[in-house]
Amino acid sequence: MSYRSQLRIIADILRVARDHCDDDxxxxxxxILRKANLSYSRLSNLLEELIKKGLLQAEERERGxxxxxxxxxxxxxxxxxxxxxxxxxYGLRL
Amino acid sequence: MIEAVIGSNxxxxxxxxxxxxxxxxxxKGYRRxxxxxxxxxxxxxxxxxxxxxxxxxxxxxxxxxWVTYIMxxxxxxxxxxxxxxxxxxxxxxxxxxxxxxxxxxxxxMKSLGLYFLLYAAVETTIASMKREHRLALASSIxxxxxxxxxxxxxxxxxxxxxxxxxxxxxxxxxxLLIPLVSVLGTSKKVEVEK
Numbered sequence: 001m002s003y004r005s006q007l008r009i010i011a012d013i014l015r016v017a018r019d020h021c022d023d024d025x026x027x028x029x030x031x032i033l034r035k036a037n038l039s040y041s042r043l044s045n046l047l048e049e050l051i052k053k054g055l056l057q058a059e060e061r062e063r064g065x066x067x068x069x070x071x072x073x074x075x076x077x078x079x080x081x082x083x084x085x086x087x088x089x090y091g092l093r094l
Numbered sequence: 095m096i097e098a099v100i101g102s103n104x105x106x107x108x109x110x111x112x113x114x115x116x117x118x119x120x121x122k123g124y125r126r127x128x129x130x131x132x133x134x135x136x137x138x139x140x141x142x143x144x145x146x147x148x149x150x151x152x153x154x155x156x157x158x159x160w161v162t163y164i165m166x167x168x169x170x171x172x173x174x175x176x177x178x179x180x181x182x183x184x185x186x187x188x189x190x191x192x193x194x195x196x197x198x199x200x201x202x203m204k205s206l207g208l209y210f211l212l213y214a215a216v217e218t219t220i221a222s223m224k225r226e227h228r229l230a231l232a233s234s235i236x237x238x239x240x241x242x243x244x245x246x247x248x249x250x251x252x253x254x255x256x257x258x259x260x261x262x263x264x265x266x267x268x269x270l271l272i273p274l275v276s277v278l279g280t281s282k283k284v285e286v287e288k
Binding site: 005079080082085086087089090 | 127130135179180217220272280
């Protein structure tokens with residue numbers, strides 16, 4: 001498996017929150033774990049950090065917590081994807 | 095004679111402008127995302143820009159021979175950081191103490207710079223093939239052209255026109271603009287669609 005930088009892992013989590021959310025706009029931990037291919041302990045730390053930075057928002061659901069991508073998170077992801085295209089144009093990965 | 099100097103300065107100056115444009119976009123990306131890869135990539139083009147700026151300045155004012163050492167140092171640091179940006183793109187940590195390279199003799203430094211430039215070109219080719227990315231293929235062709243220009247400049251083969259290294263380098267820098275122009279074009283389209 002190829003190496004993923006911390007930045008790429010964060011972008012992958014935010015992408016899952018954007019592209020694989022339920023009808024109410026939130027995504028469960030199990031979905032993030034599966035789609036972003038992360039261990040539970042690593043994901044817990046990252047989720048905490050992303051909430052602190054205001055990129056994700058935690059919400060209580062009947063079956064545990066779910067996460068919603070915030071406006072700030074969406075803006076960050078848009079910026080990331082723009083510069084990812086730029087880097088890929090020069091054969092680089094962020 | 096004056097026309098030749100002006101022409102040569104225009105070619106060198108345009109390479110400097112291309113470097114500055116790429117560096118500013120990479121700096122913008124680094125400031126927004128704090129990406130290590132973009133930091134090294136922006137440093138690479140910033141050093142190349144400084145090298146070209148000093149080259150033009152020296153052509154106009156004719157300062158002294160030591161200025162060419164500084165110019166070469168900036169160019170080679172640029173290529174070293176370009177190689178390192180590819181290292182950072184596939185590995186976890188990159189030590190950036192390579193700035194000390196500026197103090198090593200010019201020929202060794204230039205060879206080392208060329209080694210990193212070729213490494214960046216090969217990595218870009220591999221990346222373009224793995225991910226079937228046409229823009230990266232254009233970048234790799236550009237880097238090979240710049241490498242060839244720098245290499246011919248270093249070894250000075252008899253019979254090779256004096257202007258050839260400069261022309262190859264110039265072509266390389268112009269082709270390097272293609273991915274940036276393409277990204278800027280796509281971003282504008284996305285904004286319009288929004």
